[in-house]
Amino acid sequence: MRLAFISDIHEDHESLRRILRKADKRGYDQLICLGDISGFTRSHYRYGKKRDAAASLELIRQKCHVIIPGNHDMHAVRRIPLHSDIFSFPENWYDLDPRRQSELSADMLWLHEDELENNYGKDDLEFLNTLAEFAILETPEFNIMLSHYAFPNLSGFKKGFYSWGREFRAHFDFMHAHKCSLSFTGHAHPRGFYVAWPNRFKQYTHRGKKISEFPALVGIPPVTRHKHRRGFCIFDTHNKHLRVYR
Numbered sequence: 001m002r003l004a005f006i007s008d009i010h011e012d013h014e015s016l017r018r019i020l021r022k023a024d025k026r027g028y029d030q031l032i033c034l035g036d037i038s039g040f041t042r043s044h045y046r047y048g049k050k051r052d053a054a055a056s057l058e059l060i061r062q063k064c065h066v067i068i069p070g071n072h073d074m075h076a077v078r079r080i081p082l083h084s085d086i087f088s089f090p091e092n093w094y095d096l097d098p099r100r101q102s103e104l105s106a107d108m109l110w111l112h113e114d115e116l117e118n119n120y121g122k123d124d125l126e127f128l129n130t131l132a133e134f135a136i137l138e139t140p141e142f143n144i145m146l147s148h149y150a151f152p153n154l155s156g157f158k159k160g161f162y163s164w165g166r167e168f169r170a171h172f173d174f175m176h177a178h179k180c181s182l183s184f185t186g187h188a189h190p191r192g193f194y195v196a197w198p199n200r201f202k203q204y205t206h207r208g209k210k211i212s213e214f215p216a217l218v219g220i221p222p223v224t225r226h227k228h229r230r231g232f233c234i235f236d237t238h239n240k241h242l243r244v245y246r
Contacts, residue, residue, distance in 0.1 A: 001139050001237045002027060007034035007148075007186025008070070008222030010044075011051035011118065013059070015225050019232050020063060022245060028234055030065040032137075034186035034220065035148035035156070037128075039072025041114045044226060053118035061127065069131045070148040070187060071156040075112045076120060077129045085152035109157050139237045142181040142214070145174075149187040150217065156187040165200040172198050172215050183217040184235075191229045193244045194219045206231055206246040210239070218242065 004023045009016050023031065037060055038053045045051070053076075060067060074081065078094040087105050090096075096104070098113040105111075120128075133154050134147040149156040150171035162168055175183055188194075192205040196217040211218070221231035221244065233244040 001029045003235045004028035004031045005184055005220050006223050006232045007220050008036040009056050010224040011040045011053040012224040013052040013055045015223050015230055016056050019223050031063050032066045033060050033064045035068045035070025036072045038076045038118050040116050054120050057124050066135050068146055068148055073128050077125050081155040083133050083154045086158045136178055141237045143179050145180040145183040147185055149185050161188045165196050168196045175215055181214040185219050188219050189222045189229055190219055206244045208243045210241050
């Protein structure tokens with residue numbers, strides 16, 4: 001089975017269309033989106049006049065077989081993450097102002113206070129609200145966990161990114177509990193991609209790689225045009241070959 005993965009669009013509809021055309025040319029059996037369809041700030045991106053969250057979501061709904069929400073998507077619909085041990089969110093979290101949120105969370109969470117308003121309609125918000133925070137994809141070879149980031153920060157609300165294997169230990173335990181050998185995540189916006197194993201972590205440029213040791217976690221590049229990092233990947237479950245395209 002050939003699986004194509006995209007993540008972190010951040011309302012960049014033009015880049016999304018371009019990458020989906022490239023993915024279609026290379027062929028796949030299923031297309032998977034790992035979240036952050038929405039979420040635009042002027043400090044990070046330069047396509048403000050062309051951003052379009054609603055059009056991006058519409059295209060993803062048309063093309064993708066699995067869609068996982070990211071922290072920006074959950075913020076858009078005021079959802080509190082269910083699968084998170086990083087912070088005990090109060091029920092009125094989204095009614096608090098950013099200063100109070102920062103105080104309560106000891107400044108450990110992304111608060112999205114600089115995020116510009118999106119153009120989602122009622123149907124878009126209702127759809128985002130139905131999405132599961134993670135999914136298990138069963139293939140003939142093994143089960144694959146799909147999430148925006150790594151447990152206990154599955155949806156990516158906590159600030160910071162892991163950069164060595166042992167930091168992913170809780171996620172590997174989570175994978176084991178769900179009988180998964182491989183995991184794909186987005187969120188970190190790597191230049192290329194990275195692979196984590198229980199005791200090591202390695203960053204790679206856009207290239208091909210066979211995943212031959214398990215359990216393993218793959219972090220994929222963003223779709224958005226952020227610091228020349230945009231890309232997508234295709235993974236063949238039969239020969240375990242991963243190709244990450246610029």
